[in-house]
Amino acid sequence: MIDTQLKEVTSFKRKEKKTLRQITHPVSDDLSEFRTFYKKALRTDVFVLDQIVQYLLRQKGKEIRPTLVFMSARLFGDVTQRSYVAATMIELLHTATLIHDDVVDDAEVRRGFLSINKVWKNKASVLLGDFLLSKGLLIALDYDEFKLLKVLSRAVKSMSEGELRQFKAARLFNMDEDYYFKVISEKTASLIAACCECGAISTSDDPTHHQKMHDIGMYTGIAFQIRDDLFDYGVGDIGKPTRNDIRERKVTLPFIKALDNATVTETIRIRYLMRKRNKSQSDIDNIVSFVHEKGGMEYARSIMDNYAGKALSKLSTLPESEDRQAFEDLIEFIIRRKK
Numbered sequence: 001m002i003d004t005q006l007k008e009v010t011s012f013k014r015k016e017k018k019t020l021r022q023i024t025h026p027v028s029d030d031l032s033e034f035r036t037f038y039k040k041a042l043r044t045d046v047f048v049l050d051q052i053v054q055y056l057l058r059q060k061g062k063e064i065r066p067t068l069v070f071m072s073a074r075l076f077g078d079v080t081q082r083s084y085v086a087a088t089m090i091e092l093l094h095t096a097t098l099i100h101d102d103v104v105d106d107a108e109v110r111r112g113f114l115s116i117n118k119v120w121k122n123k124a125s126v127l128l129g130d131f132l133l134s135k136g137l138l139i140a141l142d143y144d145e146f147k148l149l150k151v152l153s154r155a156v157k158s159m160s161e162g163e164l165r166q167f168k169a170a171r172l173f174n175m176d177e178d179y180y181f182k183v184i185s186e187k188t189a190s191l192i193a194a195c196c197e198c199g200a201i202s203t204s205d206d207p208t209h210h211q212k213m214h215d216i217g218m219y220t221g222i223a224f225q226i227r228d229d230l231f232d233y234g235v236g237d238i239g240k241p242t243r244n245d246i247r248e249r250k251v252t253l254p255f256i257k258a259l260d261n262a263t264v265t266e267t268i269r270i271r272y273l274m275r276k277r278n279k280s281q282s283d284i285d286n287i288v289s290f291v292h293e294k295g296g297m298e299y300a301r302s303i304m305d306n307y308a309g310k311a312l313s314k315l316s317t318l319p320e321s322e323d324r325q326a327f328e329d330l331i332e333f334i335i336r337r338k339k
Contacts, residue, residue: 072199082202096132162187189221219311258296
């Protein structure tokens with residue numbers, strides 16, 4: 001069960017800021033090999049599908065999830081074929097969920113490109129997502145990786161449940177802090193936990209290693225999602241915020257905590273503004289100011305640091321190495337990133 005109470009933040013030393021390229025340097029060869037493996041997995045002789053896949057491959061992200069697989073694997077041994085299979089399964093799953101999310105949200109842009117649903121319409125997008133999911137299943141079966149498949153199947157179940165919980169809460173507008181942590185643990189942290197657990201499985205047969213990496217991934221994933229939620233209320237420390245969560249009436253931790261610190265009158269007013277489907281810029285500015293004034297940002301940052309600290313504390317029980325240092329740097333990057 002996730003501890004949602006604010007406790008003393010586990011301290012961790014602020015190091016000199018590193019770029020993602022510097023942090024991922026120890027696994028750069030693994031990521032290069034993964035890209036080749038991933039492209040092979042996406043091969044198809046269906047012309048239209050191949051066109052969409054080639055467009056998809058141009059939309060390269062930060063590759064955080066395969067990086068987590070390889071960093072976790074290297075903590076216990078050399079990267080193996082199982083590691084590449086795990087990273088590819090996870091990337092296929094993650095990409096499929098993004099494509100389906102874009103259809104649900106009617107998104108227009110993904111990673112600087114027009115979204116696939118805008119170029120090829122919703123039907124092709126849904127079918128592409130299904131194709132990616134089926135490829136992930138087939139890769140697991142082709143390599144007899146039933147343990148990896150079990151871990152990822154649980155993650156898919158959790159992600160789906162989390163999305164549906166969030167959908168229900170948005171309709172009833174009854175999100176509280178406990179429910180929020182339940183949602184983000186399922187819809188975001190479960191996949192990052194699976195990345196770390198699968199990486200460990202690929203190089204270690206010790207169940208205690210698998211559980212430890214699952215826990216580290218869960219803590220990291222929660223911190224990751226809180227950082228994302230902070231972006232929407234940012235002013236100058238995180239780049240240019242889109243305010244999409246506010247426009248879409250998504251209630252996240254900064255807003256929840258701000259309401260806890262508000263008077264009844266303030267709560268009624270700000271809930272009214274958040275419920276509005278078509279918010280003016282003034283409405284949005286008022287909501288952002290309210291969250292800052294009522295301590296929502298500071299509280300959410302504290303909770304984020306708390307979970308990052310928990311991940312780092314658990315990671316510190318493993319032997320010191322370049323790979324452990326790289327993992328620590330990646331956690332630091334995740335909570336300090338600008339977008």
